[in-house]
Amino acid sequence: MAATATTKRAGRPRAQLPPCYYEGYLEKRAPKEKVFRRLWTCLCGNTLYFFNNSKDSDYVERLELSGFISLMDDGSRDKNLEAARLSLRLKDGEVKLTAPSLETRELWKGFIYAVVELSVPSFLNLLPGQLHLLGEVVEKEWRRRRPDPPPAAPTTPLHLPLLGEIPACFQPVSRREAEVLLERYPDCGNLLLRPGRDGASLAVTTRQDLNGSVFRHYRVTQRQHGGYVIDVENPIPCATLHDVINCLLEKTSGTLQPFILEEPYEENITFVKSNDENGERSLQCAPNSPSYRAPALPPRPGRHTQSPCRSSLSPKLGSERQYSSSPEIDRWTVKPLPTPPASHLEMASDRLKRLNLSPSPLADTISEELKLKLEKRRANLE
Numbered sequence: 001m002a003a004t005a006t007t008k009r010a011g012r013p014r015a016q017l018p019p020c021y022y023e024g025y026l027e028k029r030a031p032k033e034k035v036f037r038r039l040w041t042c043l044c045g046n047t048l049y050f051f052n053n054s055k056d057s058d059y060v061e062r063l064e065l066s067g068f069i070s071l072m073d074d075g076s077r078d079k080n081l082e083a084a085r086l087s088l089r090l091k092d093g094e095v096k097l098t099a100p101s102l103e104t105r106e107l108w109k110g111f112i113y114a115v116v117e118l119s120v121p122s123f124l125n126l127l128p129g130q131l132h133l134l135g136e137v138v139e140k141e142w143r144r145r146r147p148d149p150p151p152a153a154p155t156t157p158l159h160l161p162l163l164g165e166i167p168a169c170f171q172p173v174s175r176r177e178a179e180v181l182l183e184r185y186p187d188c189g190n191l192l193l194r195p196g197r198d199g200a201s202l203a204v205t206t207r208q209d210l211n212g213s214v215f216r217h218y219r220v221t222q223r224q225h226g227g228y229v230i231d232v233e234n235p236i237p238c239a240t241l242h243d244v245i246n247c248l249l250e251k252t253s254g255t256l257q258p259f260i261l262e263e264p265y266e267e268n269i270t271f272v273k274s275n276d277e278n279g280e281r282s283l284q285c286a287p288n289s290p291s292y293r294a295p296a297l298p299p300r301p302g303r304h305t306q307s308p309c310r311s312s313l314s315p316k317l318g319s320e321r322q323y324s325s326s327p328e329i330d331r332w333t334v335k336p337l338p339t340p341p342a343s344h345l346e347m348a349s350d351r352l353k354r355l356n357l358s359p360s361p362l363a364d365t366i367s368e369e370l371k372l373k374l375e376k377r378r379a380n381l382e
Contacts, residue, residue: 014057018045018144021137022111023054027098028061036098043108046115068093068116069107081178088112110134113140122212128183135176167245169193169258175205179215182207182259189259191248193241196220202228202241204248206256220244229231 014020022043027036028050039060050061067090074085074096084105099105106124107115113121113297115133118141126134170193173181178192182205188196196203202220207213219231220241228244230236238244269286 014042014059017049018047019140021115022046022107022141024104024108025100028065029096031093036096043111043115061089063095065090065112065116066114071112073105103206111137114138118142119144132176132180134352135179161247161284165242167193167241167258168260169245170241171259171261175203175217176203178215179207181261183213185259185261186189188261188363189247189257191256192259193220193245204230204244206248208255218248239253 020042024041026041027038028037028041034293040054040056042051042059044051045213046065048063048065049059050063051059069089069091070087071089071215072087074087076085080100082101084099084102085109086099086105088095088097097108099108106126107130110124110126110130111134112122113119113124114137118138120131120134120138169189169191171178171181173192173194175194175197178194182190182192186207191207194203194205196219201222204218204220206218208214208216221229221231223229224235226239228238228241230238230244230247236247238247245258249258270283271286272281274281287315
C-alpha cells in the first residue's frame with residue numbers, strides 16, 4: 001500500500017492487530033499533504049497504525065515498514081520548540097514525522113530500527129532500561145515472523161541430573177533474563193548455565209566487556225547414552241555438567257567465572273502490627289533479647305521416696321512384696337511375715353485338739369455296733 005493512503009479501515013478491532021510495541025502521539029505529513037496531522041500512532045509488528053485518538057479501535061492509516069530505506073533526523077524548525085522531526089524514507093515515498101520531544105524521537109527511532117533490522121541499535125542515546133526493552137521487542141518480533149515449523153518427531157525432553165550434579169551457576173531463566181542477570185551483577189561471575197529455548201537442551205550464556213557488554217550463547221545437548229556435548233564447530237564431549245563448566249573455564253584460561261548469586265538474608269526479625277488506636281498497619285522490628293532458655297525440669301524424687309502409684313502387693317502368697325526405689329535399678333524384695341506371739345500358737349493348738357479328739361455321739365454308736373458284731377463272730381467260731 002502507498003505511504004500516502006488515507007482510506008479509513010473499519011471492522012478490525014485493535015485487539016486483532018499484531019502486538020503493539022510502542023505507541024504515542026505523532027504529527028504526520030505525507031509529500032502531497034500541506035500540514036501535519038496529529039494522530040495516535042501504534043507500532044504493531046513492523047507496521048505503523050494511525051488513529052484519530054487513543055480511544056479509537058479503527059485505524060485511519062497504516063505504513064508498512066517492510067519497504068524501509070532510512071530514518072533520519074530532520075533539522076527543520078517547528079513552532080513547538082521542544083518538538084523533534086524525523087524523515088522516514090520508504091520505497092513508496094517519504095513521510096515526515098514530528099515527535100513531541102527529543103527523547104521521544106530517540107525512542108521512536110529505537111523501536112523502528114528494532115523491528116526493521118531485528119537488532120538493538122547501539123548508536124542511539126538511550127538508557128540501559130530502554131535498551132533492554134528494545135531487546136525484548138527484537139525477540140518478540142523475531143518469534144512473530146518466524147514461520148511455523150513443520151510438525152516433527154517429538155524430541156526427548158530435557159532430564160536434569162540430581163541436585164548434587166547440577167552446577168551452582170545454573171539458573172532457570174531465559175536468554176534475555178540471563179543477559180540481564182550477568183549485566184546487573186558483574187561481581188558474581190560472567191558464566192551462567194540455563195535451560196535451552198527448545199526445552200530439550202541446555203545453554204551457557206557468557207558476558208564480557210569490550211566497549212560495552214558482549215554476550216555469547218553456547219548450546220549444550222544431552223547425549224542419549226549419557227553425558228553432554230558443547231555444540232561448537234568442533235563438538236566437545238563432557239561426562240557431566242560440571243565438566244562442561246570446567247571445560248569452558250580451561251578453554252578461556254580462567255577469563256570466564258561461574259555466576260554465583262548470593263541471596264541476602266534478613267538481620268532482624270520484623271513483623272506487621274496493627275495500631276490499636278487508628279488501626280493502621282506498619283512494619284515493626286522485634287526487640288533484641290537474650291536467647292530463649294527452656295524451663296528447668298523438676299528435681300528427681302529422692303532415694304528413699306516411694307511413688308504413691310506403686311503400693312505393696314497383698315500378702316496372699318505367704319509373703320509381703322514391697323517396691324523399693326534405687327538410684328541404679330528398681331528391685332522387688334521379699335520380706336518374711338513376722339512370727340506371731342506364743343500365746344496365739346497355744347490357743348490355735350488347743351482349738352485343733354478339741355476339733356480332732358473330742359468324741360461325738362455318731363462315733364460312739366458305730367463303735368458299739370462293731371463290738372457286737374465281733375462278739376457274734378467269735379461265738380460262732382468257738
